[in-house]
Amino acid sequence: MLSQQQSKAVSLKPFLNHYGETSVEQIEKNRDAISLLEGWLSEEVPSTELLERQSYLAELKQTIDSQRLPGSQFYLFTGKSKYSLNSASNHSHSASLLL
Numbered sequence: 001m002l003s004q005q006q007s008k009a010v011s012l013k014p015f016l017n018h019y020g021e022t023s024v025e026q027i028e029k030n031r032d033a034i035s036l037l038e039g040w041l042s043e044e045v046p047s048t049e050l051l052e053r054q055s056y057l058a059e060l061k062q063t064i065d066s067q068r069l070p071g072s073q074f075y076l077f078t079g080k081s082k083y084s085l086n087s088a089s090n091h092s093h094s095a096s097l098l099l
Contacts, residue, residue, distance in 0.1 A: 020026030065073040
């Protein structure tokens with residue numbers, strides 16, 4: 001019975017070219033993205049630009065939440081431009097995002 005269901009199952013593999021068969025293969029496929037992110041993390045950002053980025057991110061979070069239904073906001077305003085991830089939402093994230 002199970003083998004009949006498996007034979008009828010549609011494979012998504014042709015659509016997942018970016019997905020590696022093993023974790024080592026996945027890391028290899030992600031090498032360029034990892035290098036880019038490491039470069040961004042090592043970049044020294046001037047304090048004025050940092051404040052500008054933080055302000056932009058706070059505005060972006062407000063915009064995202066303003067388009068969601070009440071009670072299903074992704075970010076919760078916690079005062080003084082600080083937002084935390086809404087743990088009541090259906091997300092797998094457990095970490096808080098604070099500016």
